[in-house]
Amino acid sequence: MARSNLKVFSGSAHPQLAQEISEFLCVAPGQARLQRFPDTEVSFQIDENIRGTDVFIVQPTSRHVDANIMELCVMIDAFRRSSASRITAVIPYYGYARQDRKDKPRVPISAKLVANLLSAAGANRILTMDLHKAQIQGFFDIPVDHLFAAPVIIDYLARQNFPNVTVVSPDAGGAERARAYAKRVGADLAIIDKRRSSETGAAEVMNVIGDVRGRTCVLQDDIIDTAGTIVKAAQALKVNGAERIIACAVHGVLSGPAIERIELSPIEKLIVTNTIPQSEACASSSKIICLSVARLLGQAIRSIHEETSVSSLFV
Template identity: 40%
Template sequence: MNDDPIMVFAGSGSPRLTARICEYLQIPQGKNETLRFSDGNTFVRILENVRGRRVYVVQTTVFPANDNFMELLFWIDALKRAGAESVTVVIPYFSYAKGDKKDEPRVSIRARVCADAIEVAGADRVVTMDLHAPQIQGFFHKPVDNLYALPIIGECIKGMHLQDIVIVSPDVGFAKQARRYASYLGASIALADKERTGHDEKAVILQIIGDVKGKTAVVVDDFTISGGTLADVSTKLIEQGAREVYAAVTHGVLAQGSIEKIDRSPIKQLLITDTVENQPVQFSDKIKVVSVASLFAEAIKRIHNRESISEMFR
């Protein structure tokens, strides 16, 4: 490892997370710069020698999603053209993962288009966290490591010393991962029956399946954008007799208006991670951010030393 020190570069979407990753690895951050011109074009430049090196670039892809995704492609291309032996792309939040299927006529499978673009740009490996649809790993021909925030969020929930917990999945899609949370915390599980009819980020909570009466409900999910589902599920849980409601999501995307919905809801506290760090909103006291830098740093170190990543989650 001393003969091939780890080089980690930050895209403009993840400066603070990258700094924490480098701090954990006890390495200096790679020198680079991003410029944005008045016509909207993005320009990236590596400011040190990467020839023959195995390098890592960290870039989340939201706020603004398209600009950050294009910047990521430019970083991959710049590093490969500068002679890097391999480029591992660390995408803390892969925003287009929601577009994982053709579920109506004449629409794009956006996640597949993004996967193709990342590979064509020259990426050799992808590291991400809590993909909205795990099958997206199959969209890539290159290795994809999908990390889980569960160990970090799970320990944070344990540290809150909540009594008589029931883990609640806000829909069927997250039920499998919710079951892992329940197992990790030794808790029971319940499921919200949700119906979504359009593309307006609104869903109707029909019912809660499972026993929540007198319990402390913890709603878990991979991301929240509008805060609407979390607010609606928490209200339904209180109606069905839950004593208190907390929530924990990996990706706190949190668009305009989301904080107001969460503040008006019965949620006592919302845990999010730092996979997204450039939200256009001011957090309230209900939001608590926990860092997943150690997980990404450990994954980078294991990839660099050709060690198993799955061992991290056993």
Template identity: 45%
Template structure:
């Protein structure tokens, strides 16, 4: 049976000093230390999208309340401690978050038995601690979700004071409503499972729809990957007059509009998918030239492929807005198979767009996404690391930005009872 043990060397006091270097005392909520320092929010957070680098500081560069004390543990005024633990779904992101915060990941043992069952053991005390569990429920969604639930249960049984689940990518978010009769609403079910397991709060990044927040009966802090991507685009030499923000479907218009507003109020275009006629894929026979083909002889798998092909053929892509001679930036919350965004990019090129960029927070990358994204339709595909990208899925046009600083800052603000929404103002 395989087992994983996460631990890192102890360096609490130096890590505490490093924490002050990323965000100034004015732009971030300081640690509520024993001397009673309170929140002092002045300006929104600025992000560094490169890999976290920890500069060497001397005592003269530190805020006075950090330089004066060197506690062995991060302790707030109520005497509780902050602990961060990582599941196996995205250990690299968890390590970056801990590095930004000047902390070390908590020691936890996670292993899988031969029959697939998951075992979790915390290898340090969390009694009376504020615990943050970092675990996206990305593919394999069911395994990662079950691992998160068992981690929550372990913390609850270990007498943690509060348990906050940090879910960079919330799986099952697309199953947020009934579109046909007798369907389940899996997003609500997963929210119930997390709540009943013992979580006190959820910190999620770019949920597929805002209504998912209402499925939880506990507080939800919803953060956006937008600032990270916007900061990267601002560093590129693209004239603002040449930019147009494109929503790949009608459902993403609100997201694209908010993105365009931040990009110097860039114009907006919308790709509208419409069907030419009825769904012929439901017919019991097809015509190939003059010959009729009886589909009763086909297996269910073959029929599903035929239906998918016919659905694509019957979709008519219409563009609302002008992209001729412009740099089109397509914005979506996630890229799964990349079918929608690839067809939209092809339409934009057909309508005269000079370049097409794809921007998305969550890179699910189910096959055949890589083939579609690397086909030459996109100048650049910009994603974040909420979901780990496997090495074989990298291609030349891919850029991966880190949301570690964003999530780390949010954790600090939640822990210090400070405003989270002010980050995005």
């Protein structure tokens, strides 16, 4: 299958994922130099002719979010000015997705601002995964392919043969996603009624809705940041008689005290994907399992390049 005009380039955020995608597609990684001047300005130069090439730039906008977004915009601009036929920004983790609406007076909608920046830089298409809210796709005036890591996580869970499984949503907002997981693995569903303190904004678990006594509970979320919510949810499940607690999330941001909290919690295993590169502390944790989404992204890139349907991956 000829893909001579397909090139996968990587920003500095996650070169390992870009390498895995290139290997899956059997293409050589794109040659470019991404550096920074002493004052931290981005310096980028493409080291090969990409005129008429279908370019895919792999760059999650995770840790050091602003720097990674700026890198991505500079790279897109370079490819546009070098006459690439199409530029697809592959953003496994879309930063600022949690700022998708005005939920307080006089605040920005930063998810829309980032969409505008990427479009203005010259991106022709966006390939992303598990947006915090699906309606963020509508912030773009260019095509967006929105993948889900559910098949990767569900396949792993199915191979573990956990008995008496109940999939648990840590809040009411994630109930639809948890229901989809429960249906795919043939499990029961429970929901945690989470409320936040009006003074501190900290999550306070109130009630567990559903039967979890003596069950293997799989806590399912899209993003785990400081792990405060997921740990409190696990503690509530333990109080309500859960036998084992497994947590899973697509995006393991795991910032601040997250890993320490996970280690001290009743959570037996935390399953995340490599949409975000994991720190050394995360990699050395015996509780954290990281699954690769390179194959899933590679399949989508191949379909986009060959102009075939990507719909089969939207599950």
